[in-house]
Amino acid sequence: MMTRLVDRVAIVTGGGGGIGAAVARRLVAEGARVVVADLFEAVAVRAAEPLGDKALPLQFDAADPQSVKAMVDRAVDHFGRLDILHNNAAMTDPDKSPQDTTAVDIPIGIWREILDVNLTGYLLGCKYAIPHMVAGGGGAIINTASNSGSAGDLARIAYGSSKAAIIGLTKYVATQHGRQNIRCNSIAPGVVLTEALEKTVPGLKEIIQRHILTPEFGTPDDIAGLVAFLASDEARYITGENISISGGGLVHQPHYADLLAFMQAKD
Ligand SMILES: NC(=O)c1ccc[n+]([C@@H]2O[C@H](COP(=O)([O-])OP(=O)(O)OC[C@H]3O[C@@H](n4cnc5c(N)ncnc54)[C@H](O)[C@@H]3O)[C@@H](O)[C@H]2O)c1
Numbered sequence: 001m002m003t004r005l006v007d008r009v010a011i012v013t014g015g016g017g018g019i020g021a022a023v024a025r026r027l028v029a030e031g032a033r034v035v036v037a038d039l040f041e042a043v044a045v046r047a048a049e050p051l052g053d054k055a056l057p058l059q060f061d062a063a064d065p066q067s068v069k070a071m072v073d074r075a076v077d078h079f080g081r082l083d084i085l086h087n088n089a090a091m092t093d094p095d096k097s098p099q100d101t102t103a104v105d106i107p108i109g110i111w112r113e114i115l116d117v118n119l120t121g122y123l124l125g126c127k128y129a130i131p132h133m134v135a136g137g138g139g140a141i142i143n144t145a146s147n148s149g150s151a152g153d154l155a156r157i158a159y160g161s162s163k164a165a166i167i168g169l170t171k172y173v174a175t176q177h178g179r180q181n182i183r184c185n186s187i188a189p190g191v192v193l194t195e196a197l198e199k200t201v202p203g204l205k206e207i208i209q210r211h212i213l214t215p216e217f218g219t220p221d222d223i224a225g226l227v228a229f230l231a232s233d234e235a236r237y238i239t240g241e242n243i244s245i246s247g248g249g250l251v252h253q254p255h256y257a258d259l260l261a262f263m264q265a266k267d
Contacts, residue, residue: 004232006031009079011072013062013125014089016043018194019144022220023086023227028054030228032084035075039089062089062121063113072128082132084231087122087166088144090159100158111158118162119169126173130182138181140231143170145186147246163188167242174240183239185230190246193217210257212247 010027014020015036021043024034028051036051037058038044044057056078060071076082091097091114099110122143133139148156149163166186173184191208198205205217226245229235244250253259 002228003031004234005084005228008032008083008231009034009075009081010084010086010231011035011037011075011082011125011129012086012088013037013060013121014144015057016040016045016047017088017092018196019189019192019220019223020086020088021047022224023088024048024051024055026221026224026228027084027231030232032231033079035071035079037071037075037089062124063116065124068121068124069128072125072132076132081136082129083136083139085125085129085133085139085141086144086227086231087125087141089117089121090144090162091117097156097159100156102155103157106157114158115162115165118159119165122166122169126169126184130173130177130180133182134177134180139183140235141170141173141182141184142227142230143184143186145170145188145242147188147190147244147250149188150242150244150250170242171240178239183230183235185235185238185240186242187223187226187230188242188244188246189218189223190244190249191217192220192223194220208249210261212249213252214247216247218245218247 005027010032012020012024015024016038024036024047027034034055035058036044036048036055037060039061041059048055048057058071061067096110099107100114143166145166146163148160149167170184170186
């Protein structure tokens with residue numbers, strides 16, 4: 001394991017979830033100290049505990065400006081500086097997410113709540129973290145978008161729109177704060193098989209497998225490797241980009257899977 005992040009301090013939001021917990025583990029393994037910040041204290045503690053005093057679990061709500069500010073200030077008080085922000089939380093409320101459907105059917109309150117967490121929450125992270133990063137000489141922000149932000153889907157219009165906006169937010173932050181030595185990039189996972197996803201959408205694995213180019217599915221650790229790279233000085237010339245990490249799921253023609261099946265049936 002490389003140690004590219006020695007002496008760096010990071011915040012990972014949604015740090016108690018599948019991807020966030022893997023990122024927290026990876027950043028610590030590379031030498032960083034990490035605040036594992038999540039809406040649910042129990043999952044933040046579960047992710048942070050195995051990392052000992054290199055990780056601090058914090059409860060916060062990405063949709064609440066005061067809560068985001070308090071979380072960032074507490075991170076800086078505890079570890080003394082701030083170098084890396086991984087904005088990664090996303091609305092997961094099982095009563096609300098299923099109501100994120102189509103333009104016609106979505107309740108407007110659900111649209112607003114999803115944008116508050118997924119999009120405004122990322123803006124707030126940047127708003128309160130950047131001044132601390134600038135004071136320390138610079139920093140790296142990595143925003144978790146999604147392939148759902150680059151192409152339409154049959155449901156989840158608010159989720160997809162929030163992810164598209166994150167790609168735009170990333171370019172604005174990179175442009176406006178680049179000369180202060182702040183780099184800002186977004187990552188766009190395709191389907192990543194977290195435990196939660198395998199349970200909630202049975203059969204999804206087989207469908208997605210037809211459309212990816214790599215032999216294996218991506219895991220949270222694959223995402224964590226990309227975040228660690230973008231956070232490190234090895235990525236010092238990369239900013240404002242959106243990097244898809246999805247087994248080539250969006251690089252080919254839409255008819256790829258059908259054509260492949262057709263050709264295989266002829267053999
Ligand atoms: N798993 C995938 O296939 C996939 C694909 C593309 C993008 N993503 C994105 O990756 C990120 C992480 O996803 P995951 O798969 O680890 O999901 P997850 O549900 O395991 O993690 C999300 C975390 O965000 C936290 N959270 C929810 N609302 C919050 C709030 N208001 N304030 C603070 N924290 C809050 C949840 O408690 C949870 O721990 C999300 O942004 C998601 O949209 C995931």
